[in-house]
Amino acid sequence: MIRKLIYLQFATMLFACRTAYGETGCFLQDTTTIKSIRLKEVEVSGRANPIKIAPGKLTYQVAKGSAGSSGSALELLRRMPGVSILANGKISLNGQAGIQLLVDGKTNFMDGENLINYLSSLPAASLDVVELITQPDATMDANGDARFINLKRANRTAGGLSVSLSTNAEQGKYSRTFQNIAIAANMSKLTMSHTYSYGEGTELIDVNSTRYINNGGDMGSNALRLDMDAVRKRNYRNHYYNGTIDYAPNDQVKMGAYVLINDHERTKQEAVRSNFFYSSSKVDSTIATGNVLGHTFNNFSTGAHLTIQLGAGSKWENYLDRQQFKQSETQDQLLDKFGADGSVVALQQKLRGETGGKVIVTTIQSKYMLDIRPNMTTSFGGKLTQVNMRTNSFYQQANDNSWQGRADLTNTFGHEEQLKALFMQTQFSPSDFFQIDVGLRFEDAAFKSRTTNDKDTDFTMLRSYKNFFPNLTMTYALDTKQKLSVNYHRRVNRPNFKDLSPFVEVNDPYLYEKGNSALKPEFVHTMELTWLFKNSYSLQLRYNLRQNAISKSYNLDEQRRTVVMPMNLEHASNVGLRFNAASISPLKKWNIQLNGNLNYTSFEWLTATDVHRNRRLVPSFQVQNTISLPFKLSLDLNGFWNGSTAEGQATMASLWSMNTAVRKTFLQDKLTLYIYANDLFRTNRPKIIFSSDAMEGKYRELYDSRALGINLSYRLHRGKKANLKSDRANDRLEENSRINY
Numbered sequence: 001m002i003r004k005l006i007y008l009q010f011a012t013m014l015f016a017c018r019t020a021y022g023e024t025g026c027f028l029q030d031t032t033t034i035k036s037i038r039l040k041e042v043e044v045s046g047r048a049n050p051i052k053i054a055p056g057k058l059t060y061q062v063a064k065g066s067a068g069s070s071g072s073a074l075e076l077l078r079r080m081p082g083v084s085i086l087a088n089g090k091i092s093l094n095g096q097a098g099i100q101l102l103v104d105g106k107t108n109f110m111d112g113e114n115l116i117n118y119l120s121s122l123p124a125a126s127l128d129v130v131e132l133i134t135q136p137d138a139t140m141d142a143n144g145d146a147r148f149i150n151l152k153r154a155n156r157t158a159g160g161l162s163v164s165l166s167t168n169a170e171q172g173k174y175s176r177t178f179q180n181i182a183i184a185a186n187m188s189k190l191t192m193s194h195t196y197s198y199g200e201g202t203e204l205i206d207v208n209s210t211r212y213i214n215n216g217g218d219m220g221s222n223a224l225r226l227d228m229d230a231v232r233k234r235n236y237r238n239h240y241y242n243g244t245i246d247y248a249p250n251d252q253v254k255m256g257a258y259v260l261i262n263d264h265e266r267t268k269q270e271a272v273r274s275n276f277f278y279s280s281s282k283v284d285s286t287i288a289t290g291n292v293l294g295h296t297f298n299n300f301s302t303g304a305h306l307t308i309q310l311g312a313g314s315k316w317e318n319y320l321d322r323q324q325f326k327q328s329e330t331q332d333q334l335l336d337k338f339g340a341d342g343s344v345v346a347l348q349q350k351l352r353g354e355t356g357g358k359v360i361v362t363t364i365q366s367k368y369m370l371d372i373r374p375n376m377t378t379s380f381g382g383k384l385t386q387v388n389m390r391t392n393s394f395y396q397q398a399n400d401n402s403w404q405g406r407a408d409l410t411n412t413f414g415h416e417e418q419l420k421a422l423f424m425q426t427q428f429s430p431s432d433f434f435q436i437d438v439g440l441r442f443e444d445a446a447f448k449s450r451t452t453n454d455k456d457t458d459f460t461m462l463r464s465y466k467n468f469f470p471n472l473t474m475t476y477a478l479d480t481k482q483k484l485s486v487n488y489h490r491r492v493n494r495p496n497f498k499d500l501s502p503f504v505e506v507n508d509p510y511l512y513e514k515g516n517s518a519l520k521p522e523f524v525h526t527m528e529l530t531w532l533f534k535n536s537y538s539l540q541l542r543y544n545l546r547q548n549a550i551s552k553s554y555n556l557d558e559q560r561r562t563v564v565m566p567m568n569l570e571h572a573s574n575v576g577l578r579f580n581a582a583s584i585s586p587l588k589k590w591n592i593q594l595n596g597n598l599n600y601t602s603f604e605w606l607t608a609t610d611v612h613r614n615r616r617l618v619p620s621f622q623v624q625n626t627i628s629l630p631f632k633l634s635l636d637l638n639g640f641w642n643g644s645t646a647e648g649q650a651t652m653a654s655l656w657s658m659n660t661a662v663r664k665t666f667l668q669d670k671l672t673l674y675i676y677a678n679d680l681f682r683t684n685r686p687k688i689i690f691s692s693d694a695m696e697g698k699y700r701e702l703y704d705s706r707a708l709g710i711n712l713s714y715r716l717h718r719g720k721k722a723n724l725k726s727d728r729a730n731d732r733l734e735e736n737s738r739i740n741y
Contacts, residue, residue, distance in 0.1 A: 051582035055485035056135025074119035082595040102150040138439030172707035176201025211697035225277035236266035313371030357391030380424040387417035411453030437473040493522040551648025569605040589628040616646035653687040
């Protein structure tokens, strides 16, 4: 018996040694008895770090981490280093907003509550890799501020059928549910997949604001004070379907197509109370406003791809996408004005309106990748993007049931774009310690916008630019554990279509929000210096300069209404220091991920009377704790804190949040139970302070973000990864990133 134990220990040790040197044989010979021994199963225990840090990119391998075994993509992102998600759908990376979300390299078009619903419906188990990118290369579109989150879905090709089921229920003040089913069939050379998800629920938002409006003097005793309190209740339903088919006749060719359908409906009921104060602490008058808004959003997208492996070191990729987005909105508004004694002082006013629009984005790209030498690779190609947008709005107002058109709110808007691009990216390693990545992208962009309404009969704006967007990264290995990297890149932020559209959203008679068709593109220069240790720890110094920075502004129109609209500021700059720790283990079963940032941000803009600046030193900190417990249990405790942040003319006050979760697996890890609690202390409540020549004030939103949820997911037959992946989307950014309804 003892001799058998010795043989078994020796066999295990020898197997581990052979595996470490790349050998896979599992047979040993007992030289004392001259009898072969075959090991049926060898289990080597150890913990693989799912996070890998490289210059400009942090990669999380979902299958290797406990975070991906259950829950939604939204819950997964909340645990990513440096990622913070507000309840209104605003995503920040490393303490800075302006994130573009990619799915398989393709920019997701949704934002706000649409984006939250989508991420909640997408199961984390369907993802393979999550990438946090801060240094995009020339093969990616130049549009964006170089902060991307890329969700790569798993590509499995084992023969047979794979099924994944997930259901989620969440309870805050109101309930929300999401269901998802994913089916993949792999039949030799043909692979098909279908994913469907459905979500519905109710959200509640409490909003309060205080505005001081200059009446010709200063903001002191002569200012009009306007307090607004609003309760917004939103009911929503969301359907999502994505179907793909891929055919690989041999190891060199792969082709396929996809269809994506998204249908979202929501109804918002809003009660607004606005109190007016004229140089007194006593209310002078009150306006009560009721809004009922209906919103529908539809997306139908389809595309095809072809990948050809021309040789051992060359590959040719081609794809075609056509994406169509439709939206429509209806609004019914009723308001009453009361005096200080509560008596009615004006007739009821009614407002009703309809808006609708359609955006079509067509994209064609061809890219060729070639290994020139063992230490040199290059990619080059071209891309053509065509955008066509048509929207219209019609509003009427009634006093004493006599309806009349509102010329200031009624218009038609058309927008066309054509973007032609050529790009080349080369990677060269002159030695084992030094690597150079250099790329250049050329873009020829032309824009045409046309606005028609009763006040301005016809307003047409033509714009075009030809620009080069270079990038350069140099990486030097100081030793086997340390790397030093320097990066420079230039990019452009083109206005999204909502910011360009002149449509007006009427909150009440004194608060409007609209677009600005005169917006200019924003150009961005970025430099980064990164020190990397063991691919798990990094320290980065970053400088960013934005010319014609796009930011929301707060102004008064000729009727003394507050108008919130995007405008170009003179410039903005940011100097930042960032620290990342992918894995810290104080104890064997305890893993910590840390992300810390210190950013100094400065905005500058001109008005008719003065030069204005908004400067802030902004610290931010995020920590994720994962503790492995007995009986296949794990405990998560995550939190973030962001300091007061400059946002153009406004300043966002500091905020923080804490989340926790417990996970348990059953049936050989096929069934996962995940219970979570978000925003434990209900502190994730954005507060904005703003100031301009004619007005200053503050604005706070309180969401139904403190919620308890439960997720149950089951996976049947999880296949192996594909040998030949279609990278049709892995490296591209679509123009639909700017579709921001």
